[in-house]
Structure formats: structure tokens, C-alpha cells
Amino acid sequence: MKQISTIKLGLARGTLEIKQFNRQRESVVFTILFPVILLFIFGSVFNDSIAPGVTFSQYFVAGMIASGLVNSGFQQLAISIPIERDLGTLKRLRGTPMPATAYFIGKGIQVLYSMFLQLTLLLFFGTIFFGLDLPTQPSKWFTFTWLIILGTASSTLLGIAFSVVPKSGRGASAVVSPVVIVLQFFSGVFFIFTTLPSWMQHFAAIFPLKWLTQGMRSVFLPDSFATQEAAKSWEINKIAIILIAWLIAGVFISLKTFKWTKE
């Protein structure tokens, strides 16, 4: 019997997910504009120099881009998948030959899409109003690209993995949002990481967001700032290793624990 390629089905799922995402105006506006609004608030309130040639708002934009990966992947999926489970969307899909992997790929594509929209706005307003300098070296863009890809993939899969935690779609937001907000505070998004208590730094270092923010700083802040980091360096290799480790963990947990129905 002929088999339909899972990749092809994943792309079809992705197209459909984007279509549905675009038609939910509130969620588009919220997901895309929320980081921009935060950028304006924090960027306007804290505009001091934190190092020669580096302002807090530049530091903050890098953090917001990293947060965007966690928001549009982990947070959005860990909230929306329990709702899909409640509505019976997942139960219906489970009854078809469509494999779970295609569903996951579709989610990843949708996250990448919403990430792309967010990034465009953040970079646009960041450069115009908050002194963000777009990198000129190709190597920085290369780092940026793999950070986005690894970040999206691991954030998507961890969101899928976490989607089994909320008991219902209704309560999902209350379960998931605090996790994300606490991680943002601990990971150096709202505060300069090195000024946080060391137990907080150690705790944050377990999770991907801290490494994503650090990676984004390596892209958008001058190299001279590397000495201000906790390890006196950007730790690019370590960032890649930790993100890949979380990605692999995400794949295994998702495939093992994913629930199509409430029972």
C-alpha cells in the first residue's frame, strides 16, 4: 500500500494551522503585539547605560526576542493544545491515519510563522526607537538563524510535552503563564542576569530561556559586552549543546506522553 509522507502531511498541517491562526484576530494581535508593548514599557522606563555603548533597552530587546520563542512556542501551545483536547479536535485527528509527528510538525511551522511576525516587529521598533543595532557580520546572522531554529523547535516540543499538565483547556493559562513569567524573571529578560541572586542564576541555567537570551545578546550586543556575562564569555557552544539536549528531551517526552483525549 502506498504511504503518504509524514513530512508532506506536516506541511499540510502547518498551512492549516497558519490559516486558523490568522483568522483568530485576538490571538494574532496578542501574540504579536504583546512583546512590542513590553518593549515600549521597559525600554522607556529603563533607558540607562549598563556598559560602554550598551543601554538596558538593547539588553532588553535581546531578551524579548528570546522570550518570543518561549511565548509563541511553549506558552501558546501548552495553553492551546489542552483547549483542542477539550473541543475534541485531537480526538478526531487521532481517529484518522494522520501521525502524531505530522501534527507536531504543523505546530512547529505555525510557531515559526508567529515568531517571524513577532521578530519583524521587534527588530523594526527596536532599531527605530531603542538603539538596537542589527548585526553586520554574517557569523552573527548565522548564530541568529540557528538560535531561532533550535529555539523554535525545542520550545514547540516542550510546549507539546507540557500540554499534558493542565487538566483542562479552561485552566491551562493559569497553569502555564506563571511558569513562563517566573522563567523570564529568572533568565535575565526583565533584569540584567548577572545582577540576580546566584541561586536564581543557577536555577535559570537549567532551562533553555536563559541560554536563548544569552545567545540573542551575543547577536545584538557588541562583543565587548561578552566580558560582562556570568561566564565572561557568550558560551556559544554551550548554548547550542543545551538547546539540542532540550530538543531531544522534548521529542522523547512528546512522543511518549502526548494525549489525544482526556481519558
Add this chain to the structure above:
Amino acid sequence: MLHPLVIDVSNLTKTYGGKTAVNGINLQVHKGEVFALLGPNGAGKTTTVEILEGYRGRDSGKVSVLGFDPNAKVSKLAERAWRDQIGIVLQTTMDALDLTVRETLTHFAKYYTNPKDSNAVIESVGLTEKVDEKVRTLSGGQRRRLDVALGIIGRPELLFLDEPTTGFDPEARRAFWELIRNLRDEGTSILLTTHYLDEAEALADRVAIINNGEILEVATPKTLGGRQNSKVEISWIENGEPRSSLSDTPTATVQELAARLGGEIAGLTVARPTLEDIYLKMIGENS
């Protein structure tokens, strides 16, 4: 029956936290057959069907659906090939609200190796006029018809229909019955659960009555509960008063009446118990 089995269940049991939902069920459905599972809420219908559909595990017993054990830990590919052959219409689903009827159906068609033509399916469920409308604008009955369309788009050999016509108006229900008959004529085997006894009578080749997790009887709608031999109720009007009697020999009773009343009998009806009467009696005796 000579046709091979599409569903073969023996001694199926399932308990939830000490409560027995399904208690030793045996069930055979043949290829090309429309088989209805009837029973009150909580009788074990949905549990049974969901075990057959692969949504739930079982505690014991043997289950074969199109020659495949839905609960076997087989390869994903084997499971996909199996799901390619079955169609499932669940009870109320509320998804894909922001897509149009056409978008939803053409997307689901991509999941199957040999799907039906989307336009033809939309036409067969009577949604042609709604084809470019968002799912959220459909009425309850229209949405149910979309559910059915999604269940049959993959050209299933075996179709599961769980209370498919709940919320339909009489006209829509008749149209739906026609659709099911057409599917049967194409050779689709169908397992139907329903609360409507007239629906079971109109569609099913055989019905099974299930109560408290056990099957009370499997028969054709005409012969269930000894229906073909049961007493017939004859009612008529005599001296302006409604009268009735139960008879094992209705023809003789009517002849007697005709002789006694001299010709035409006013207000005559001769009625065998309906499937619903039989069903209620069986459930009542069992509870």
C-alpha cells in the same frame, strides 16, 4: 451469513475503578452490514465502540476490527494502514471553527491514500450551499453532517457512527438515512449507535440491545424480542367508545369483529409492538 467478519469481539470486558462498564460482550458484524448498537445512557455503548476504534484499552477479551487488534502494540505504520480503512464519526465535536467546510474536508482528504472527491462528499451530505462558509456559522445539524462527511472522506471499509442524527430535524434525518443506505449499497460496513429506535429500524440489518455492560439480544429489527410472534393490539370504535384487545390471531379477531359489527369496523388499527415497545420492555425487565 457468508460474508466475512469486519468486527469480531469475544468476552470483552472493561472496568473503570471497580465499576464494570462492559461485561463479557460478544459481537460479530459482517462485511456490508449495517449493525446498530442500542441501549440507554451508561449501558456501555460508547465504551465498547471506543475500544473498537482504538481510543480505549480493554481489560480482557478478544477484539478484531478489519482483522486488526486496535489495542495491539504494533508498528505505527500498521496502525496508519488500519486507520486508512476506517471512518469515525464521534459524538459532538466543536473544532475547526475558523475554517470553511471545503477547507476542512479537502484537508482531511489528504490524510487518506484513496480519498473520495470532496465536492461529491459535500454534495452527498447536503452542504453544497454552505461549502465556503465558516464552520462556526453552521447550525448544529449542518455541523453534524460535516462530521459525517469527515468520517467518510477516506472511503472507509468500516464506518463508526456514534449517535449521528442527534439534533436533526425530521427532514434532515430522512436525508441522512438515504446517505447511509447509499454507503451500504457501495459496500461500506457500518456500526451505528443511536437513541432513535425508528432510526435503527430504518437502517439496521441487525440490532444489539446492550444494558449494564451486557448484550441482551442480537436480532433483526423485525424479530427482536420475539416481536414477530408477539401479541397484536387491535383497536376500534364501538358505540362511540374506543375499544382494544390483544390477540395472537389478529386475522381471526378482525374477522370476528367484522361479522359482529356488520361490515366496516370504525377506527380500526392493527398494530404489532414497535421496536421501541420491545426495547423498553427488554430494558425494563433487565434493570
